[in-house]
Amino acid sequence: MFDATNVSYDTQIPNNVGLSGDRRVLKALERWHPGYIDWWKNLGPEGFQEHMVYLRTAVSVDPKGWARFDYVKMPEYRWGILLAPQVEGRTIPFGQHYGEPVWQEVPGEYRAMLRRLIVIQGDTEPASVEQQRHLGATAPSLYDLRNLFQVNVEEGRHLWAMVYLLHKYFGADGREEADGLLQRQSGSAEAPRMLGAFNEATPDWLSFFMFTFFTDRDGKMQLESLAQSGFDPLSRTCRFMLTEEAHHMFVGETGVGRTIQRTCEAMVQAGIEDPYDIDRIRALGVIDLPTIQKKLNLHFSLSLDLFGAEVSTNAANAFNAGIKGRYQETKIDDDHKLTNATYPVAEFKDGRIEIVDMPALSAINMRLRDDYVRDAAGGVKRWNAIIAKTGMAFEMKLPHEAFNRKIGTFAPANVTPAGEVLNADAWNAGRDTWLPSASDGEFIASLMKPETEPGKYAGWIASPKIGIDNKPGDFEYVKLHES
Ligand code: BYC
Numbered sequence: 001m002f003d004a005t006n007v008s009y010d011t012q013i014p015n016n017v018g019l020s021g022d023r024r025v026l027k028a029l030e031r032w033h034p035g036y037i038d039w040w041k042n043l044g045p046e047g048f049q050e051h052m053v054y055l056r057t058a059v060s061v062d063p064k065g066w067a068r069f070d071y072v073k074m075p076e077y078r079w080g081i082l083l084a085p086q087v088e089g090r091t092i093p094f095g096q097h098y099g100e101p102v103w104q105e106v107p108g109e110y111r112a113m114l115r116r117l118i119v120i121q122g123d124t125e126p127a128s129v130e131q132q133r134h135l136g137a138t139a140p141s142l143y144d145l146r147n148l149f150q151v152n153v154e155e156g157r158h159l160w161a162m163v164y165l166l167h168k169y170f171g172a173d174g175r176e177e178a179d180g181l182l183q184r185q186s187g188s189a190e191a192p193r194m195l196g197a198f199n200e201a202t203p204d205w206l207s208f209f210m211f212t213f214f215t216d217r218d219g220k221m222q223l224e225s226l227a228q229s230g231f232d233p234l235s236r237t238c239r240f241m242l243t244e245e246a247h248h249m250f251v252g253e254t255g256v257g258r259t260i261q262r263t264c265e266a267m268v269q270a271g272i273e274d275p276y277d278i279d280r281i282r283a284l285g286v287i288d289l290p291t292i293q294k295k296l297n298l299h300f301s302l303s304l305d306l307f308g309a310e311v312s313t314n315a316a317n318a319f320n321a322g323i324k325g326r327y328q329e330t331k332i333d334d335d336h337k338l339t340n341a342t343y344p345v346a347e348f349k350d351g352r353i354e355i356v357d358m359p360a361l362s363a364i365n366m367r368l369r370d371d372y373v374r375d376a377a378g379g380v381k382r383w384n385a386i387i388a389k390t391g392m393a394f395e396m397k398l399p400h401e402a403f404n405r406k407i408g409t410f411a412p413a414n415v416t417p418a419g420e421v422l423n424a425d426a427w428n429a430g431r432d433t434w435l436p437s438a439s440d441g442e443f444i445a446s447l448m449k450p451e452t453e454p455g456k457y458a459g460w461i462a463s464p465k466i467g468i469d470n471k472p473g474d475f476e477y478v479k480l481h482e483s
Contacts, residue, residue: 006060007080014080016061017164028167029081032178036159039182040075043130045152047137049075052479053149054468058082058157061240069469071479077153081164084239092230093329094336095322102232106169110321114231115170117324119177120194121222122162123184125155127198128211130186135208138448140458144205146468146477147251151212154244161237169233196406197302204444205461206259206287210299213252213379218306220245221327221372228325253379256296257386258462262286264390265462275394282443285459289387289394291444294436296396297417300376301404307369309408310345315364326364327371343367346401348409351421353402373398404435452480 007014011026012033019026041049052071060066061082072078090102106114129152139145159181166174184191192199197215202208223245227238263286267273272280281288308315318324319338326332334341341360346353360367376398383396399417402410414427417434431437436444451458455474467475 004083004085005062007058007078007082009078013160014059014078015164016080016082019081022168025164025168028175029164032163032167032175035179035182036079036156036163037075039126040129040156043126043185044133044156045074045129045136045149046133048145048149048478049073052482054146054471054475054477055150055153056469058240058244061085061243063243066243074149074153077156079153079157079160081160082240083233083236086232086236090232090235092322093228094325095230095320096337097230097322098336100230100322102230102235104232106231110231110323111170113318113321113323114234115166115173115177117226117318118162118165118234119181121226122159122166122177122181123194124198124219125159125162126181127184127186127193127195128152128215129155130193131198131200131202131211132208135202135205138205138450139452140205140448140461141451141456141463142454142477142480143457143464143468143475144255144461147255148208149478150468151216151248151251154248157244158241161241165233165237196305200302203441204448205255206292206295206444207299209252209255209259210295211252212248213256214296214299214303214376215306216245216248216252217372217376218303220249221368221375222306224327225324225329225368228329230322249379253382254464255461256292256379257383258464259287259460260289260292260383260396261386261390262460262462263289263292264387264392267392268390273393275392285447287444287447287460289392289396291436291440293396294434294440296380297399297403298435300398303372304369304401305405305407307372307408308365310347310366310369311358311362311409312365313362316359316361319361319364324364327368346409348402348413353410353413353415353419353421369401373401399434 004016007016010020013019013029050073053074054069055072056067056069057078058066058080059068061084092098092100092102132148132152135148136145163178166178184193186193187199202211223238223242227235229235266284266286267281270284275289278288338360342357343360343363344355345358345363345366347356380396380398387394400415400419402413402415403417405411414422414424416422447460449458454476457463467473
């Protein structure tokens with residue numbers, strides 16, 4: 001009898017899905033494995049592959065104790081396949097099949113749709129590792145270096161999660177798609193990653209923190225909607241992925257928060273009150289608040305594009321089919337079919353931004369994006385509390401949703417962070433006041449010097465309040481001098 005809670009190590013691939021009794025899938029995954037390790041070594045973190053890193057590894061799906069912390073060399077990380085426990089009697093919580101028992105196999109009529117969603121989800125996971133691969137060289141501390149690698153190995157595990165579904169449920173074309181996930185590459189001209197934000201550069205650590213705050217949060221929202229799926233294996237996979245995802249957003253929120261805190265403290269110490277006294281602030285070796293705001297503007301707008309078009313037949317079809325639901329679907333008080341419901345949708349028409357009521361079914365992406373914006377606003381509020389505590393007169397703001405968009409109704413619009421519609425020339429003239437300029441990038445890059453002494457932090461970022469796994473301040477999260 002196999003144990004569905006704890007990870008079994010009786011095959012090369014740790015899992016709680018009874019892989020040893022499923023020869024076909026085990027063989028397929030074992031064939032895929034060497035390509036994955038090659039990918040990790042070639043496109044995963046640059047350097048540090050032979051160093052001991054203090055990482056958490058998922059060893060169970062028990063909410064009370066699912067992870068174990070220990071030193072491990074990254075290529076030896078036990079990437080496992082873990083599904084949250086099956087819920088007895090679970091029914092499809094939305095769409096035209098509402099109330100019917102969930103599917104344990106892929107329904108034929110939804111095969112293509114499911115495969116597409118799983119492939120898109122899978123594609124983002126290795127992409128983010130590729131985007132972040134060079135950051136180890138400039139980590140502001142061993143604590144941050146370890147957090148980067150933790151995020152990276154877990155994104156690797158999330159790739160495994162999607163690849164398992166492809167191999168198990170999609171036969172030959174699933175196998176082909178699984179291979180494709182290792183062939184596309186972030187930023188590549190010939191074979192780029194599928195979604196825009198995953199082909200952007202992550203040039204410095206502030207970008208990394210913004211990415212894990214804003215883009216990983218899109219991941220959370222998408223995984224939450226897929227966790228509602230009537231295709232039970234997808235739902236169970238996503239439910240467990242969400243357990244790990246929380247730490248990624250913690251890394252982002254505290255990383256930006258610590259950057260803000262250090263800037264404000266340095267300003268107070270130097271007696272600088274004006275947050276726009278940029279040259280004097282930069283001379284202190286910290287990142288001025290207006291530049292942090294520009295980074296925020298960039299990463300927020302890139303992440304909004306990941307929700308697709310506001311009005312989307314794809315999203316309507318996926319909802320109707322019971323494949324992809326809404327955020328916290330089971331807690332929403334309505335018919336879960338959206339037969340006659342409407343939803344207010346932003347629209348750019350005749351040079352103006354309008355809100356129009358649309359059939360709620362076609363506005364699924366817009367609704368999820370609204371939920372996302374609310375979620376992200378909570379973090380911004382906490383950043384502002386850090387600033388306020390130091391007495392600085394500055395507030396971080398989420399820019400208007402129409403700002404700097406490439407997907408959806410606002411793609412052709414030129415809108416400022418405050419929501420003012422401009423012509424293209426005026427927008428281009430203001431661009432560098434709203435988005436990081438080349439010289440902002442050069443300044444931030446100049447601060448990115450590695451700090452490798454345990455317990456020490458680069459001058460532009462404050463130390464964290466508590467250590468990982470309650471370790472003391474000078475804990476050696478990455479052993480750089482022994483392997
Ligand atoms: N870039 O009907 P629409 C994460 C395409 S992040 C390029 O609005 P739909 C993570 C679209 O494919 C979460 N193309 O699309 C975070 C479609 O093309 P086709 C990842 C785009 O399907 C950090 C056409 O435009 N997971 O996990 O309603 C680190 C019409 O669009 C984009 C998912 O996204 C874009 N941004 O919505 C690591 C969940 N947007 O098919 C990991 C799975 C749209 O007509 N994916 N297009 O040729 C989905 O749910 C949906 O596919 C999307 C798009 C929400 C992405």
